Amino acid sequence: MLDPDARDRYLRHILLKEIGAQGQQRLLAARVLVVGAGGVGSPVIQYLAAAGVGRLAIADDDTVALSNLQRQTIFRDEDVGAPKAECAARFARALNPGIDATPIVERLDARRAAALFGEFDLVVEGVDAIATRLALNEASIAARTPMVSAALGRFEAQVSLYKPWAGADLPCYRCFVPEAPPREAALGCAEEGVIGPLAGVAGSMAALEAVKELTGAGETLAGRLFVFDGLSASARTVRLPRDPNCSLCRTIDRSVT
Numbered sequence: 001m002l003d004p005d006a007r008d009r010y011l012r013h014i015l016l017k018e019i020g021a022q023g024q025q026r027l028l029a030a031r032v033l034v035v036g037a038g039g040v041g042s043p044v045i046q047y048l049a050a051a052g053v054g055r056l057a058i059a060d061d062d063t064v065a066l067s068n069l070q071r072q073t074i075f076r077d078e079d080v081g082a083p084k085a086e087c088a089a090r091f092a093r094a095l096n097p098g099i100d101a102t103p104i105v106e107r108l109d110a111r112r113a114a115a116l117f118g119e120f121d122l123v124v125e126g127v128d129a130i131a132t133r134l135a136l137n138e139a140s141i142a143a144r145t146p147m148v149s150a151a152l153g154r155f156e157a158q159v160s161l162y163k164p165w166a167g168a169d170l171p172c173y174r175c176f177v178p179e180a181p182p183r184e185a186a187l188g189c190a191e192e193g194v195i196g197p198l199a200g201v202a203g204s205m206a207a208l209e210a211v212k213e214l215t216g217a218g219e220t221l222a223g224r225l226f227v228f229d230g231l232s233a234s235a236r237t238v239r240l241p242r243d244p245n246c247s248l249c250r251t252i253d254r255s256v257t
C-alpha cells in the first residue's frame with residue numbers, strides 16, 4: 001500500500017490505467033543503474049528519481065566540466081570540478097527524498113559491469129563511446145539485465161532497449177554495431193558538438209522506456225530503434241534485426257526470459 005504522501009506524489013502515474021498503483025509499486029521496488037551521468041544521463045536520473053524508482057545507482061568516473069552545463073541540466077555552476085556521480089545522486093535525493101540514490105565513482109569495464117549489473121532490474125546507459133557501449137552490452141547479456149541505450153550525435157538522437165534473451169528475433173547491441181570505429185575516440189561530441197536540448201529528447205525517451213519496461217506498460221523499443229532528427233524535427237522507428245551470426249548473442253538461451 002502507498003502511504004498518503006506517496007499517493008499524492010505519484011498521483012499522475014496512478015491515474016494512468018497503464019501504470020496505476022500497481023505499476024507505481026513496481027517502480028518503488030525497482031533497482032536501476034544509470035551508467036553515464038552526462039547529457040543523456042541527466043534527464044534519465046531526473047525522471048527516474050521523480051518517478052520514484054526506489055533504488056537508483058549512478059556510475060560515472062568523470063567530474064563536472066564547465067562545457068557540460070550547456071546540456072547536462074542536473075548540474076549547477078558550483079558543481080564544476082566535483083564528481084558527476086556524487087552531484088547526480090545528491091540531485092536525485094533532493095528531488096525525491098523517498099528514494100535511495102547511490103553514486104558509483106568508477107569507469108565500468110566489461111567484468112566490473114557484469115558483476116554489478118546482476119544487482120539491478122534494469123540498466124540505462126548514456127555513455128559517450130561505442131567501445132564502452134559494446135562492453136556494457138556484453139555485461140547486460142551475462143547478467144540478463146535489460147539495457148536501455150541512448151546516444152546523441154550533433155542533431156540526432158537514437159534510443160533502443162536490448163534484451164536478446166527474451167525473444168527469438170531480438171537483437172543485442174552488437175548485432176546493430178559489431179565494432180567500434182577505429183577513430184571513434186576523436187569523434188565524440190567533444191569534437192563534433194551537440195545541440196543542448198537534444199540531450200533532453202534522448203534522455204527523456206530513455207527514461208520513458210525504462211518506466212515502460214519496469215511497469216509492463218505499452219510496447220518497449222526492444223527490437224526497434226527510435227531515431228530523432230532535430231534539424232528537421234522528424235522521428236522514425238525502424239526495426240532492428242537480430243544478426244544470426246552475432247558473435248555475442250548467437251548462442252544464448254532464448255527460451256528463458
Ligand SMILES: [Zn+2]
Binds near residue numbers: 173248
Ligand atoms: Zn547480437
